[in-house]
Amino acid sequence: MRSKTLKVVLVTVAVLLGGCTSVSGSALVIEEQGSFFVGGKDVKSDSLAAGTAFPPSGTITTHQMYVRYQKPPRAKLPVVLIHGCCLTGKTWESTPDGRAGWDELFVRAGYPTYVVDQVARGRSAANTSNVIAAKTGAQPVSAIDAVFFASHEAAWEIFRFGPKYPQRHPDSQFPLDHVGEFWKQMVPDWNFSLGSVDVQMGTANPTIGNLASLTRLIGPSVLVGHSQSGIYPFNVARVHKQGVAAIVALEPAFCPAPGDSMDAFRNIPILMVWGEHNDKSAFWAPRLRACNEFADAARRAGVPIQVVMLSEVGFAGASHMLMQDRNSDSIAQWLVSWLSKAVK
Amino acid sequence: MRSKTLKVVLVTVAVLLGGCTSVSGSALVIEEQGSFFVGGKDVKSDSLAAGTAFPPSGTITTHQMYVRYQKPPRAKLPVVLIHGCCLTGKTWESTPDGRAGWDELFVRAGYPTYVVDQVARGRSAANTSNVIAAKTGAQPVSAIDAVFFASHEAAWEIFRFGPKYPQRHPDSQFPLDHVGEFWKQMVPDWNFSLGSVDVQMGTANPTIGNLASLTRLIGPSVLVGHSQSGIYPFNVARVHKQGVAAIVALEPAFCPAPGDSMDAFRNIPILMVWGEHNDKSAFWAPRLRACNEFADAARRAGVPIQVVMLSEVGFAGASHMLMQDRNSDSIAQWLVSWLSKAVK
Numbered sequence: 001m002r003s004k005t006l007k008v009v010l011v012t013v014a015v016l017l018g019g020c021t022s023v024s025g026s027a028l029v030i031e032e033q034g035s036f037f038v039g040g041k042d043v044k045s046d047s048l049a050a051g052t053a054f055p056p057s058g059t060i061t062t063h064q065m066y067v068r069y070q071k072p073p074r075a076k077l078p079v080v081l082i083h084g085c086c087l088t089g090k091t092w093e094s095t096p097d098g099r100a101g102w103d104e105l106f107v108r109a110g111y112p113t114y115v116v117d118q119v120a121r122g123r124s125a126a127n128t129s130n131v132i133a134a135k136t137g138a139q140p141v142s143a144i145d146a147v148f149f150a151s152h153e154a155a156w157e158i159f160r161f162g163p164k165y166p167q168r169h170p171d172s173q174f175p176l177d178h179v180g181e182f183w184k185q186m187v188p189d190w191n192f193s194l195g196s197v198d199v200q201m202g203t204a205n206p207t208i209g210n211l212a213s214l215t216r217l218i219g220p221s222v223l224v225g226h227s228q229s230g231i232y233p234f235n236v237a238r239v240h241k242q243g244v245a246a247i248v249a250l251e252p253a254f255c256p257a258p259g260d261s262m263d264a265f266r267n268i269p270i271l272m273v274w275g276e277h278n279d280k281s282a283f284w285a286p287r288l289r290a291c292n293e294f295a296d297a298a299r300r301a302g303v304p305i306q307v308v309m310l311s312e313v314g315f316a317g318a319s320h321m322l323m324q325d326r327n328s329d330s331i332a333q334w335l336v337s338w339l340s341k342a343v344k
Numbered sequence: 345m346r347s348k349t350l351k352v353v354l355v356t357v358a359v360l361l362g363g364c365t366s367v368s369g370s371a372l373v374i375e376e377q378g379s380f381f382v383g384g385k386d387v388k389s390d391s392l393a394a395g396t397a398f399p400p401s402g403t404i405t406t407h408q409m410y411v412r413y414q415k416p417p418r419a420k421l422p423v424v425l426i427h428g429c430c431l432t433g434k435t436w437e438s439t440p441d442g443r444a445g446w447d448e449l450f451v452r453a454g455y456p457t458y459v460v461d462q463v464a465r466g467r468s469a470a471n472t473s474n475v476i477a478a479k480t481g482a483q484p485v486s487a488i489d490a491v492f493f494a495s496h497e498a499a500w501e502i503f504r505f506g507p508k509y510p511q512r513h514p515d516s517q518f519p520l521d522h523v524g525e526f527w528k529q530m531v532p533d534w535n536f537s538l539g540s541v542d543v544q545m546g547t548a549n550p551t552i553g554n555l556a557s558l559t560r561l562i563g564p565s566v567l568v569g570h571s572q573s574g575i576y577p578f579n580v581a582r583v584h585k586q587g588v589a590a591i592v593a594l595e596p597a598f599c600p601a602p603g604d605s606m607d608a609f610r611n612i613p614i615l616m617v618w619g620e621h622n623d624k625s626a627f628w629a630p631r632l633r634a635c636n637e638f639a640d641a642a643r644r645a646g647v648p649i650q651v652v653m654l655s656e657v658g659f660a661g662a663s664h665m666l667m668q669d670r671n672s673d674s675i676a677q678w679l680v681s682w683l684s685k686a687v688k
Contacts, residue, residue, distance in 0.1 A: 058495020151402020
């Protein structure tokens with residue numbers, strides 16, 4: 001009878017604890033979570049407002065980077081997820097068809113996961129002074145920063161949902177029945193307020209310094225860049241190599257040049273990942289070629305870099321938004337398996 | 345001996361489960377979490393970009409509202425946290441001095457908690473077409489939306505850290521040693537792109553329709569507005585009363601007028617909360633007075649409304665950002681206790 005009681009108790013323990021493990025689908029246990037900012041500087045402006053309750057002149061803080069994180073118990077190395085053009089950290093959260101995002105899948109796999117909004121995007125304030133300065137005549141309209149917004153039609157092609165809006169790639173894994181939810185993720189991109197494309201894609205982009213500072217806070221991290229931010233992990237390695245435990249570049253829009261010094265990348269495991277139909281895209285074909293040239297040069301210089309075409313490892317039909325594709329869970333799992341081998 | 349074994353097992357159960365309960369400080373158990381958008385409409389524009397890789401013409405989606413949520417096991421009624429002027433949903437996350445935000449404290453108290461970014465703010469895209477139209481000359485500069493940014497100096501007074509920047513209120517509970525982290529939370533406020541102040545503060549503000557839609561999705565909810573959004577829960581009740589289980593208006597910058605119909609608010613438990621030094625503030629004194637007049641009229645009409653000065657319930661020195669004050673945990677606990685009585 002006592003033994004039976006013990007059995008009942010043990011079964012109860014198992015059931016109750018079942019609700020506490022980190023297996024996908026069951027309840028999630030968070031050791032610690034929160035959000036904070038990295039970086040930022042104070043600037044004075046006389047064009048903060050026009051005709052509102054708030055006065056036009058004063059000090060604001062810009063160039064800070066918003067970071068949200070969750071840590072599982074018994075955590076591995078941190079993973080930092082960096083979104084691309086015209087988007088925010090939302091990229092990595094729940095998918096358009098309502099499944100868990102990579103932000104949660106990596107936590108479930110044991111990685112403390114940090115999701116950022118690039119400087120001047122989303123919850124990281126853009127400085128709109130030039131806009132108000134133009135409105136009040138304090139500055140010419142030419143001084144307005146070239147903020148841009150990706151239209152559905154343009155994004156359809158560049159994110160490779162199909163060859164031309166609204167035609168679909170028949171094999172596409174993107175959940176196109178929910179594309180409306182994806183359009184809602186798009187926001188104005190203020191990267192030109194930080195400088196030219198050269199500045200944006202170089203180490204002078206304040207997001208790079210902020211990512212380096214983040215790794216100083218949280219320790220060496222796996223930096224995952226996507227598209228516009230595909231080159232960011234490389235640039236972080238250039239300014240603070242010790243902060244970079246591994247680089248994952250998902251469909252990078254830019255890569256370091258093949259002639260660049262490879263010193264910053266030596267001994268850092270690097271994975272470059274490409275989806276489908278890049279070779280037929282006017283936007284992507286030259287980028288794929290340029291990044292392959294960099295990868296070849298890096299490999300020759302002894303950098304442990306791998307370039308993976310997803311179609312060749314069992315993931316046919318991957319879109320540019322592969323972290324939101326219908327098989328994004330499996331791609332995440334594959335990435336976790338790469339990580340667990342690449343990073344001790 | 346058997347009984348001793350049972351005891352050991354039971355103690356182990358208690359210890360193991362201890363790590364899974366929702367008590368502040370210990371690990372957090374999340375039944376479900378994620379993010380999504382509510383609302384939104386497609387609009388065409390010829391001013392999406394100027395001189396960038398993306399073309400100027402096409403369709404974009406605007407007026408959607410970003411929502412992030414976490415549900416604890418055995419959940420009570422949902423709580424929706426709505427931020428105020430010049431800020432985003434970050435308001436409710438980790439405090440400037442690094443403690444858990446109300447977003448987490450409410451989850452720990454058993455409430456599924458929804459944090460939004462108001463329409464045209466943060467991760468909810470602003471429509472920047474008028475800006476680019478001015479830059480290219482397609483529209484006059486006067487058509488640029490009156491986006492505004494709160495300076496440190498102005499915010500210091502309006503958020504009542506002190507009577508005048510940089511003087512402090514000696515009794516202030518705001519963690520002023522970390523005010524720099526608060527400045528980083530501020531973003532451009534595009535509410536004027538939605539219409540005049542009357543539109544912003546009425547039911548036509550698209551954030552109101554989106555909040556109503558949110559309650560249709562998640563069921564009757566406790567709506568918590570703050571400052572600029574203090575009137576929003578009332579407006580949601582005006583368009584979809586069934587969605588509003590209770591209203592918490594934290595230092596509302598606007599209230600319904602005393603002469604307005606009170607039908608929408610009848611039978612909804614309402615709590616209005618004020619911090620310290622409002623009466624000495626040129627900005628807040630008339631607002632406090634107007635809201636008190638509304639509360640009196642509502643009470644006379646039989647609406648279950650309570651107005652609480654925090655200083656009179658044990659929380660002296662509360663700033664306008666009371667959810668970030670050094671005693672924000674205790675204020676949250678007090679609010680949870682009010683809620684548990686007000687909402688069955």
